[in-house]
Amino acid sequence: MAYFRVEKLVKKFGGLTAVNGVTFGVEKGEIFGLIGPNGSGKTTTFNMISGVYPPTSGKVVFRNREIQRMKSHRICHLGVGRTFQVVKPLGRMTVLDNVIAASFSRVNSMREARSAALRTLEFCGLSSIREVLAKSLPIAGRKRLEIARAMATRPELLLLDETAAGLNPTELFEAIELIRKIRENGTTIIIIEHIMHVIMTISDRIHAINFGQTIAEGTPKEVAANPAVIEAYLGTDYA
Template sequence: MKTILEIKNATKKFGGLVANEDVSFSVQEGEIVGVVGPNGAGKTTLFNSISGAHSLTSGNIIFNGIDITKKKSYKICKLGVGRTFQIPQSLNDMTVLDNVLVASLNRFKTVEEAKAHTEKVIAMCGLAAFIYMNAGDLNVMQKKRLEIARALATQPTLLLLDETMAGLSGVERKEAINLIRRIRTSGISILMIEHVMEVVMSVSDRVIVLTSGKLLAEGTPEEVTGNPEVIRAYLGGKTI
């Protein structure tokens, strides 16, 4: 199996604060890898480093054999890394169509081609009925889906999902899980931050556990949830 992402000894410091310290793991092509850990564990900081929002203090990030450690975010996106944000970053005064179209134009030279691609992505994400609605008028679930659609519109081979289940009901989570599985089936590898353990258990091939910025454990969902150190640090001493 081909390795699509390698995190090598990733360390990120903000002054005296060490947000990530010597984190190393990889993502294989076609995998869904979950990243879990308590608040403040350094999960989103790691995503920001992968996507180019900021550079690592030390260490390397290799995507498809290319060192992207110091690359700008737009160049990383062009290479095939898409991401969502925990708090949706939609353009609220623009329609769903135009929000996704802006992202599609990252890949297509003409508006016509970009629009055709945009409509396919919107339909895949279950937003076809809201295509001409302003993003600011969407509910939480719809905004989460729009966030995913905007990332998918850039045609990533690796998708970073940052807590896409936060604020969703049980039924909405099941629908979101089905969408994540469809995305993987389309050939996109997924690295996802998630606090809802039910979701992590049901969709992840492997799970990475961070605590205090460090890698605590890595393994299958079953291995991780049975790990005594993980139970103490993340699950509050309770097994699932």
């Protein structure tokens, strides 16, 4: 049995079927890429996994436990962390306070939460800007803060939703380094990414969807060569 899997996941918003029967499994310690054109249902899938809303039908199974009906905060406590594509910094709090708030999911005392938060900031390379208000961070800082905050909840499985979008080449390189470091730490990662360079270099396996349905799954090489994937991204002329 896979460490984490989704089975025949369906989400309908009124007449629109955003996700239509997606199934995949992720092994412990893997970096699993989820790709697809805009509007193909990637973020909707993440939202169902992390409990933002329940699926219309289908299952989400994490460590042999069905979590598709659980609330977000329960799922977080079980060990599934996430970042948001549209970043959600706690604006009028400092970077440190953002991460302290997240650390309180595992400890209760202020002293422990603070020291855990400082370690997380160090790990994510945010120590130098810890007293900055989150709302005044540039986009790269905000994306990194999303990761730091999710890491502070000590996830076993981390969902990264386009954490590399909007970064310049140097920042991109640093982001890839950070994601690798998180995996070396023992965290399993599912990553949504549009930047092919990122997803192709770091993923062990990739799952491609279009119009809410699976079109391919395999190693980065296999998926990149798959005609259905090329068609979804570039149109039939290039397939």
